[in-house]
Amino acid sequence: MLFWLLLKLTAVLFSLSLIYFAVSPGMGLMGLLKFIALSIGLSMLATILYPHIKGIRKGDKVVLTSPNVPFIFGRDGRAKTNARLNQEIRVEFFDGREALGNVESYEGWFSPPKVKLLYEERLVE
Numbered sequence: 001m002l003f004w005l006l007l008k009l010t011a012v013l014f015s016l017s018l019i020y021f022a023v024s025p026g027m028g029l030m031g032l033l034k035f036i037a038l039s040i041g042l043s044m045l046a047t048i049l050y051p052h053i054k055g056i057r058k059g060d061k062v063v064l065t066s067p068n069v070p071f072i073f074g075r076d077g078r079a080k081t082n083a084r085l086n087q088e089i090r091v092e093f094f095d096g097r098e099a100l101g102n103v104e105s106y107e108g109w110f111s112p113p114k115v116k117l118l119y120e121e122r123l124v125e
């Protein structure tokens with residue numbers, strides 16, 4: 001999910017590099033290349049650090065996995081509480097059920113945060 005953040009940051013910083021190149025009278029092509037490299041590096045660094053700074057916030061999409069089931073078969077849900085790595089978090093499924101899990105990983109380039117199931121509330125009707 002961070003892929004789009006990377007693209008947006010790269011586009012903004014690349015644009016700023018081109019604008020600075022256009023208005024700066026003494027800047028050459030080597031200076032432009034350095035600014036573009038700096039833009040890409042800052043975008044990648046910010047994208048890598050962002051999940052660790054933000055953590056998981058209430059309302060974020062998460063994937064809940066059971067201890068014995070592979071990650072591919074996880075269920076989607078929304079975080080009901082804020083949490084950080086290795087902390088417990090309450091997750092609400094889209095059908096209204098709730099579960100308690102442990103945050104295993106933050107969101108990746110193409111995947112939402114991963115939460116390992118500890119306890120699930122079953123609705124009795």
